[in-house]
Amino acid sequence: MRLVSTQAVTEGDILAKTIHNDSGQVLLQEGISLSSRMIGRLHELGISFIYIKDDRTADIEIEEAIQRETKQNAIKTIKREFRVVSEKSTLNKAFNSPQMNKHFSKVIDEILNDLNSHQQALSILSDVITYDNYVFTHSLNVTVYTLRLALELNYNEKQLKEIGLGAILHDVGKMMIPLEILNKPGKLTDEEFSMIKAHASEGFEYLRKQHDVPLLAAHCAFQHHERLDGSGYPRGIQHNEIHEYAKVIAIADVFDAITSQRVYRHAMLPNEALELLYAGAGTQFDQSLVEAFRSVVALYPEGLSVTLSDGREGIVVKQNQSLTTHPIVRIIRENGCDLQDCYDLDLAQQLDVTIVKIESILANTV
Template identity: 50%
Template sequence: MRLVKTTTVRPGTRLGKAIYNDNGKVLVNKGVSLEERILKRLNELNITYIYIDDKQTEGIEFKDPISPQLRQEAVTTIKTTLKSVIDEPISSKSFVLEKSVKQYQNIIRNIISELDSNSELMSILSDVCIHDNYIFTHSLNVTLYSLAVGMELNLKPAQLETVGLGSILHDIGKVTVPKEILLKPGRLTDQEFDVIKTHTTEGFDILRNSYSVPLLVAHCAFQHHERLDGSGYPRGIKGQEIHDFAKLIAVSDVFDAVTSNRVYRSAMLPHEGLELLYAGVERQYELNVVKAFHKAVAIYPVGITVELNDGRKGVVVKQNAALSDRPIVRILEENGEQVEPYELNLEEKLSFVIIGCDTTFKEHQNK
């Protein structure tokens, strides 16, 4: 399979990976012939990228970082909790959350266990799924990224659990933001953005008043939009005033936000999101956290077409541990001409580097 931009796919192409919604329901199954009406619907749903099958990329499979069952349990728990909390008055929101804390803790432990047993680099392609509400899947993705980075930083088990809980609940304050602002398709006014900013303090209040939630988890929600140079919110604190866990979650939060499709902009590809993080190093984000993120997360996910500095093109087949920008590539083209496919391990061939990605569907792919 390979990853391509939905708008470039020809009718009749076969889907390489099923498309699900947040409830775990298959909306378009693997192997389905993508007729014009299906492609039109996918574009209407803002699915920017999809996996397709072709002969040149047979045997290439994208592996999700956690099992479908655990993902569904996590998203369902987030969705159920937030919907319960949103319907309660301010004074009762912490009490309602209290009922779900143990379930969240079990989910975090199970995620840590599955990530620990998976030797693959973290790879999430948010944009190849249909999401009923961005906040649910965003909270889980930020958790997965944060835990992967925490493991790379050698955090202790108890610290990982705190980071995980802080990540999965980092946006809980958004239950207090009016839907017409939270889901607004256009640019926010200054007044509307001020309302959005309140989710950090509202989340802090909900979490700190919940008996079972560690205070540090509440501070993760409070500080995940703070920046090293003081340009963040809600308090504009700087450097060491920001807790290390909040700095970690901030990086994961930004990366998932920019690599997810939103109603007001298209998703970046992972390597573009990483470039954005590096552009903010020392000014907004800690260098050691961004470096750990770079090592732990697959920047060129399996299935994406890449171009090398010598003009060759191919599809990423597999990741090399701790070398996210040096995967194994199945070479398909040399100097614009198709060749008999062969694999090139960039970990062993250091003179070759990836200089770009191509997600355009080409006619020869199914020949």
């Protein structure tokens, strides 16, 4: 199978991986021939990338780090808890949610169980699921990235539970913001942008009043937009004033935000998103954390078409866990000619050869 942008899909392409909604219902079944109407629907649903059948890479198997049942349970819990927050805030009612910690702790345990049994680099691009609310899926994705990075940092069980809860609740303050502003396709006014920025403070104020939610989780919501150089918000604090959990969540938050399709911009690919994080390493983001994050995410997901520094063209077929920048690539074109006999090249064994370009039509969508 080959990973392609939905902008690059053509009528007649065969879907290689079933597309579900966040309740587990099948929207498009694997094996179906895509019509122009179906392709248009993919665009409407905000799906950036899909897998299509390709005989040269029919043997690619996509291992999902988080099981479908785990995702469905997590989204169900996030929806339920966050919607209560939204409804109560609309009515200007202060309230406690005594079961919130218990419910989310179960979700965190299930995610950790999946991550501990999956040693491959994370590629959430492989999760071809459509969601009905960006905040819900973003909260789940940030939690997955955060916990995977925390495992890489050798956090103990207590720390994993703490940072996991902080990650899943980091954007709860957005439930106090009208949807028409959160999902506005055009440029925000200064007033609207101020309302968006207020979600960090709003989330903190809500969480610190929840009797069963640790204050540390509230501070994760408060600080996840702070930056080392003081350029963040809401308080403009710097370096050691920012809790390490918030520094970790900030990286996961930015990475997921820019690799997700939004109404106002196309999704970036993981390698481009990491370049953006590196551009801010040492100034906005903790450099050691960015470097650790690089080792746990798949920068070039399986199925992605790439061009190598020596001109050969191929498709990524497998990750190298020890060196995520150098996956295994199936070479399909050499010296400008299609190959009858494709072969696999392990870039970790040939460090003088690197990926210099992704399929151009993919690059044009970001």
